[in-house]
Amino acid sequence: MVKVILDNVSKFFGKVKAVIDLNLRIGDGEFVALLGPSGCGKTTTLLMVAGIYKPTKGKILFDDKDVTKLPPRDRNVGMVFQSYALYPHMSVYDNIAFPLRLKKVPRNEIDRKVKQVAKLLRIEELLHRKPSQLSGGQQQRVALGRALVKEPDVLLLDEPLSNLDAKLRVVMRAELKRLQKELKITTIYVTHDQVEAMSMADRIAVMNAGKLQQYAPPTELYNKPANLFVAGFIGAPPMNFIEGLIKEINGEYYFDSEYFKLKLVNEIGEIIASKTSETIMGFRPENAKIILEEKPNTIQGKVYVVEPLGKDIIVNIKIGDMIVKILTRPGAELTPGQNIWLQLDMKKIHFFEKQTGKAII
Amino acid sequence: MALKISRKMLPWIFLAPMLMMIIFSWIAPVLLTVYLGFTDLSSKNFLDFIRNFFTENVHLTLENFEKIFFAKDPYVVEALTITAIYVVSVLSINAIFALVLSIAIAYFVRNEIVSMLLRVSWLIPRIMPGIIYALVWNWFIDPKYGLLNTLLKFAGVPEALLPESWLLSPPYSQILMIVVNGYVGASFGMIIYTAAIKSIPTDIINAALVDGASDFQIARHIIVPLLKWPMLFVISWQTLSLLSSYEYILMIWGSGGGGGYAGIARAAKVMVWSLYSYSKAFAAEEHLYGYASALSLILVIVGVVLIITYFKIFGFRRLMEPSRIEV
Numbered sequence: 123m124v125k126v127i128l129d130n131v132s133k134f135f136g137k138v139k140a141v142i143d144l145n146l147r148i149g150d151g152e153f154v155a156l157l158g159p160s161g162c163g164k165t166t167t168l169l170m171v172a173g174i175y176k177p178t179k180g181k182i183l184f185d186d187k188d189v190t191k192l193p194p195r196d197r198n199v200g201m202v203f204q205s206y207a208l209y210p211h212m213s214v215y216d217n218i219a220f221p222l223r224l225k226k227v228p229r230n231e232i233d234r235k236v237k238q239v240a241k242l243l244r245i246e247e248l249l250h251r252k253p254s255q256l257s258g259g260q261q262q263r264v265a266l267g268r269a270l271v272k273e274p275d276v277l278l279l280d281e282p283l284s285n286l287d288a289k290l291r292v293v294m295r296a297e298l299k300r301l302q303k304e305l306k307i308t309t310i311y312v313t314h315d316q317v318e319a320m321s322m323a324d325r326i327a328v329m330n331a332g333k334l335q336q337y338a339p340p341t342e343l344y345n346k347p348a349n350l351f352v353a354g355f356i357g358a359p360p361m362n363f364i365e366g367l368i369k370e371i372n373g374e375y376y377f378d379s380e381y382f383k384l385k386l387v388n389e390i391g392e393i394i395a396s397k398t399s400e401t402i403m404g405f406r407p408e409n410a411k412i413i414l415e416e417k418p419n420t421i422q423g424k425v426y427v428v429e430p431l432g433k434d435i436i437v438n439i440k441i442g443d444m445i446v447k448i449l450t451r452p453g454a455e456l457t458p459g460q461n462i463w464l465q466l467d468m469k470k471i472h473f474f475e476k477q478t479g480k481a482i483i
Numbered sequence: 484m485a486l487k488i489s490r491k492m493l494p495w496i497f498l499a500p501m502l503m504m505i506i507f508s509w510i511a512p513v514l515l516t517v518y519l520g521f522t523d524l525s526s527k528n529f530l531d532f533i534r535n536f537f538t539e540n541v542h543l544t545l546e547n548f549e550k551i552f553f554a555k556d557p558y559v560v561e562a563l564t565i566t567a568i569y570v571v572s573v574l575s576i577n578a579i580f581a582l583v584l585s586i587a588i589a590y591f592v593r594n595e596i597v598s599m600l601l602r603v604s605w606l607i608p609r610i611m612p613g614i615i616y617a618l619v620w621n622w623f624i625d626p627k628y629g630l631l632n633t634l635l636k637f638a639g640v641p642e643a644l645l646p647e648s649w650l651l652s653p654p655y656s657q658i659l660m661i662v663v664n665g666y667v668g669a670s671f672g673m674i675i676y677t678a679a680i681k682s683i684p685t686d687i688i689n690a691a692l693v694d695g696a697s698d699f700q701i702a703r704h705i706i707v708p709l710l711k712w713p714m715l716f717v718i719s720w721q722t723l724s725l726l727s728s729y730e731y732i733l734m735i736w737g738s739g740g741g742g743g744y745a746g747i748a749r750a751a752k753v754m755v756w757s758l759y760s761y762s763k764a765f766a767a768e769e770h771l772y773g774y775a776s777a778l779s780l781i782l783v784i785v786g787v788v789l790i791i792t793y794f795k796i797f798g799f800r801r802l803m804e805p806s807r808i809e810v
């Protein structure tokens with residue numbers, strides 16, 4: 123097991139800047155998720171760690187060893203590709219045995235290890251089949267088996283669950299997490315699904331357009347997003363954003379949007395006002411309450427549409443010509459067009475600089 | 484719609500032009516060859532024969548096959564030997580050397596532009612009209628003015644090893660025959676192979692790299708096994724076209740003009756079976772159409788037997804299972 127360090131790593135394909143100045147430290151045995159929208163450079167990062175791509179700039183270290191220039195076969199990494207990339211002409215057994223055969227491991231040793239991995243992943247009865255005769259979930263296990271059989275120092279997983287159906291995905295999520303904790307392999311897990319990242323990873327590196335946005339444990343990412351991108355990317359339904367100005371009137375601070383004025387807690391207002399006046403306020407759908415009569419410091423709106431989710435409902439509320447989403451328990455009947463008031467949990471609202479998108483508080 | 488065509492008819496209507504072509508250009512000639520092979524048709528009885536075409540008056544005979552199988556035509560054995568050398572050697576170039584070259588060009592050469600230039604350079608003989616290709620070779624091998632001997636001398640080949648004439652001195656003439664056909668034929672295999680190599684998903688190659696394979700091991704354990712199907716196709720196709728192709732031999736050894744090519748080709752030992760058959764039918768003083776048909780018929784049968792053998796060797800049934808290259 124090793125620590126993995128990416129030190130100012132960039133990768134350019136001609137004019138395309140796939141990864142820009144990425145710094146990441148991944149602890150020994152840690153499970154880190156690389157999270158970001160499609161095309162943000164996650165796969166490229168993974169392939170650099172694997173040694174398929176050479177970084178344009180920067181260094182990659184395993185423990186203290188600089189592996190930047192080492193070919194894949196000298197790095198002892200295991201990787202599961204998004205497409206699984208099973209060798210179509212080989213049986214499941216041969217697929218899993220392939221890395222060991224290349225290492226010239228003795229035949230009976232190979233047999234023992236393949237069977238051991240097959241047992242761990244519960245694919246023993248599939249060993250004689252060809253990849254084309256397997257379901258998506260089975261292929262995924264075989265790919266995982268092939269990556270694990272050589273007892274890698276680092277395990278790289280590129281969206282391993284994205285080709286599975288929703289139900290299987292939930293099952294495999296838990297299994298992968300258990301397996302990782304059991305084997306204690308340093309793992310980098312690429313996904314564009316924030317739920318996957320939040321539920322599995324010890325730490326999450328959020329990327330956008332080739333740049334690292336924030337690198338933190340899931341709860342911190344959720345409660346203290348570093349910028350607008352992270353705030354909007356983490357959480358479903360996403361955080362609501364409203365533009366407005368911070369104004370000081372008689373020693374009291376107000377958030378003044380086009381459609382409403384909200385009095386802020388004094389300390390918070392002071393901090394924001396000391397930085398900027400043009401802000402974007404953000405609040406999560408679960409951090410606001412819908413009330414049916416006017417109270418001080420609430421926001422007036424009209425019910426636009428209600429989306430039932432089973433246990434909860436999402437109420438879309440029109441404030442002026444903006445729509446915000448509120449997550450709440452089903453209660454009083456809400457009909458489209460009805461007048462309601464929103465009471466925000468003032469301790470859980472976020473403010474971002476409008477210019478840079480950076481979080482203020 | 485006034486016109487209603489049933490679903491069963493529709494495919495046949497679309498297929499009709501193709502089927503007509505196959506019937507007229509392929510099935511009919513084969514049937515005609517079979518029929519003529521059992522007759523003694525020649526220029527001497529041509530008019531009689533036309534008059535009696537497909538009636539019981541036509542003299543049906545096994546004479547032609549007796550001539551072939553009981554060595555009554557002494558040249559048959561030599562033609563067979565030359566054909567075997569020709570097909571095996573050129574096939575090695577077209578199917579196996581082309582495979583090595585394709586892997587080199589499409590996998591080992593990472594630069595797309597270089598790779599494309601190399602591929603195009605192998606395509607040049609194919610986009611050239613055949614007669615020009617043959618003429619270029621004729622100039623190239625000319626002992627006095629040609630470049631070939633000069634180049635070989637330059638490369639350090641001793642003068643004593645160079646032939647007086649590449650065209651006429653037997654082992655050299657056969658080498659020439661193999662190279663001329665190999666070069667033009669290799670491009671076909673290369674097109675098929677390079678396309679197939681490029682269609683192997685990069686993920687699979689990358690997976691093998693991560694699993695610890697060297698480039699050579701990837702070629703051997705991943706690329707070649709995945710090219711089984713294209714290989715079967717190229718080998719079968721090339722076998723059939725080699726068995727029946729004599730046009731470059733005819734163009735190069737017959738470039739002197741007239742009907743003299745038959746004698747020259749025999750002397751140079753480049754008289755392959757198909758050319759022999761052609762010469763029996765069309766060379767001066769011969770015009771033995773019946774015998775030529777019988778010779779061709781043998782070729783058709785040999786071709787079919789070889790194809791069946793290949794399919795057996797490659798495990799056609801396994802190839803047909805849906806586990807070829809998947810994306």
Ligand SMILES: Nc1ncnc2c1ncn2[C@@H]1O[C@H](COP(=O)(O)OP(=O)(O)O)[C@@H](O)[C@H]1O
Pocket residue numbers: 135138139140158159160161162163164165166167
């Ligand atoms: N081999 C390549 N050549 C050129 N551009 C590439 C290559 N691989 C990736 N890119 C580009 O780099 C960017 C990041 O790609 P990728 O790492 O695959 O994104 P992700 O895995 O996050 O979806 C994309 O804009 C993509 O088009």
Ligand SMILES: [Mg+2]
Pocket residue numbers: 161164165166204280
């Ligand atoms: Mg990707």
